[in-house]
Amino acid sequence: MSALQAVMRRHSYPQVTADAPTHEQLHPFVEAAATIADHGSLKPWRLIELRGDDRVKLGKAFAKEGGSADKPLRASLLIAVVAIHRSKSKPEWEQEVVASGVAYMMSLLLDEAGWGVFWRTGDLTRNKRVAKVHKLAKNEKLMGWLYVGGKPAKSKSQSRPKITVSQHLSTP
Template identity: 60%
Template structure:
């Protein structure tokens, strides 16, 4: 099978990563491939925000503000690179939900490409992704929503948990009602 098949089968979330991270140039190369997902009318209704260094502290302050706490959350410090995934909706006949699906598709494809390139990745979300303080910290426009962050870092040499169990696809694939059985 193809490398895409192997990348998808091997995908897992790396909740603990090292301080290594891809360079800006390496990230751009991967994003250029991830941006090729199916996109009705080629709207490109997404953008990504790269957070490194002190950007993560600013995000930590915004998260705590969203949660009604003082100081800065340490959640953004769990990886050296965070990639904010933003749905950037366009005026179009293409419905909003479909545009959000494209942004999600870019994020998932990017996570596969990062993993295949040797980086540990996990996608973090939370109720505060829709908070005004967090949106302001990211400089979001009125037509944009934050879908979460890809946390990216080096894969630790030793990982707990091993590989995920294979998926029984037959539990999730069916025919139209009234269709012939296989």
């Protein structure tokens, strides 16, 4: 399958099965995601695996902030995507874009390997209690979580409507 075909068939799986890749199975995906364009080669990102009780702790933090304690339990594996502001000479937003690129690359790679993935974001990514669960440093920002699991046998295909390319691609 070509990269174009893989990207065109990818979609989010808001519900996944309890299956999840092992820590070791994630290694090649992380290595591949590290090839993302990175102005200055800062690698301004890191990923945090949340499994088992770590998801329960995250759920408790969600609940204390008005969210749902069950959300982090919707997948056996959550991968927190963290942007790290490593350099004052490079804009912080550029470093966040790299971390976001890693998240999307991971979602593509995992999907192509047969895993269901859903990228969750929201207000809780900027919450102090949630940051504490992830043990974030002062120069780090949580960009969201990749919920990873098996693709359900029956899944509502979330086919995307075709875009009008001219609305999104122009010349000067």
